[in-house]
Amino acid sequence: MSPKIRNSQSALANSSADKSAIQNPIEPLLRTDRIPHIWCAGCGIGTSLNCFARALLKSKIDLDRVAIVSGIGCTGRVAGYLRLDSFHTTHGRPIPFATGLKLANPDLKVVVYSGDGDLIAIGGNHFIHAARRNIDLMVVCVNNFNYAMTGGQVGPTTPLTALATTSPYGNFEPPFNLPYLAESSGATYIARWTVYHVRQLARTFAEGLARKGFVFIEVLAPCPTLYGRRNRLGDSLATVQYYKEKSIIRHGAPTHEVGLGFQDEIIVGKFVDQPRPTFLEAMNEQMRAKLGERYVPLEAAS
């Protein structure tokens, strides 16, 4: 099969030269025939996606070799709006799907883009094991503190005392501190931003795309329709205002110190950037050490 240039970086450069006055720079990366999207007005997922798309375009990675995998939920719809090889899988399972994709074709850049409930509750086991194995994946978790697609239920990241439809008297389960969970599971690159921090977030996405191994990026995003309304946090603008006022940039902060309380201060920044051999590197090294010339690594299927 001959290589296709549709949506390759050079084609994008040409198209943006033609239409730069009227076109959003990320438009060539979007499935514009699927717009309007399903997200509510004021939702933060689109902002995160914009940052991701800008970073991806800037990265000069061959877009034919990038795959994006989502699970189920509001953020699970991200894969469906990007003009890449894109997979909308089952609830909680984008990481193991992406693992199979990456291991069967190690030349691919595979990004998992999903929500907190999908990745950390139903998908929590896959999350910790992929981090432990250091599978070469960039995992983006948009954390809106609740299950939004199903109507605002309590989730594994809902702050203590926050209201949700299934915690009507206030949440009493301690939430996960995601960067801490990721680090203790073995992730090699860990950062957190809010959707207020669009420039920092885009830079982090670019850096994450350039890293090998299990990269974890948490993005705090407003859910004005459900989490925000139920907790009387005002509109989306008010939440972004809160992000602006209460965020403290602390690169290299110990991850056990970055847990989130209800409307409390938010530690953001890059917490971990510590490469170690990926699953494939470790496997190849071990097999070569043991089998020598007899070892035949998987070639990209042709």
Next chain:
Amino acid sequence: MNADAQGVLTGAHFLSGNQACCEGALAAGCRFVAGYPITPSTDIVERIAVRFPLVGGTFIQMEDEMASSIAILGAAWAGAKAMTVTSGPGFSLMMEHIGLAAMTETPCVFVNVQRGGPSTGLPTLPGQADLMQARWGSHGDYEIIALSPNSPQETFEMTIEAFNLAEKYRTPVMVMTDECVGHMTEKVVIPPADEIELQPRRYTTLPPEEYQPFRPDADLVPPMVKVGDGYHVHVTGLTHDERGYPVINAECQQELVQRLVDKIRRNTDAIVSYEEYKTDDCEIALVSFGITSRVASRAVEMARAEGLPVGMVRLKVIWPFPEKEIRQLAERVRSFVVAEMNLGQMVYEVERCAAGRAKTFLAPHAGGTVHSPQQILERIREAAE
């Protein structure tokens, strides 16, 4: 082991059914296996873990069966032939991705070395009670292909056939073996690689601007692409149109799900496979499959020795069910006896197809060991009265 570069272990060997399954996968070109240990299937992945690094395959032991069963879908979209292997409780956990594979038309193979159930049941002992689960286990409407070997030799051959059918119809295919066949050791003859017929993936010949990932060919199966080819496909478990885009309405549901079902149903004649034994003059037709068929053939001999006009139909493909063949048989036999290692599953299919034209008797067994031939013979005598 003296396998050739393609991983085909040509020659005559003394192999268990589980070892033969591994060799069948290798001979079929499978180069990605994800699994989770579970008795009595584990020796398949143990052998895969030894063999794969020598032939360019990747094996990964995942954290659970949900992960294993979706990792193979990811690998399939990367272009690999991929398989997972499990047994009863693990098979239950894999149901969500049998549904996803059916919905996204992802070619892949699920091996279920059946044990006694329900739940943890009999981890080390056989059963055939996952028959209906194989057919209906994931939610929603779909058709499935499932094969049932009764020997290590046939496990080798059917594992290859499972990959071929998966590619031909872009569907998950199940190899429904059991603890007995998995752990019995017999002679297995593996032909040279160039004598093994393989169905290649049906890749599109269209350029990206003309290609729609779920627009079917005349046989209702859409040609495929793989990630990295520049087609930028979208694949979703949601109801989708030919572009692969979600469309949440009744019309699209009707069109898509009907096609998913029809692509198997309309090709049933090409897929079904069975053996007939002494059915030319029989008035009683014994119906069986898998390990039970080996006991059942002994029961046929014993019944014939008593002068009872018995023959046997052994299903090699259990899904789709050979409705036409059983209907035709119902026109000329007095009764059916269905011997299966469960308390009655396939018997309902036979009864449905017989539609009152022939009486149907069940020779059940709850699992844990095979029937005795006498148990089946008693039912044959009952049917002959």
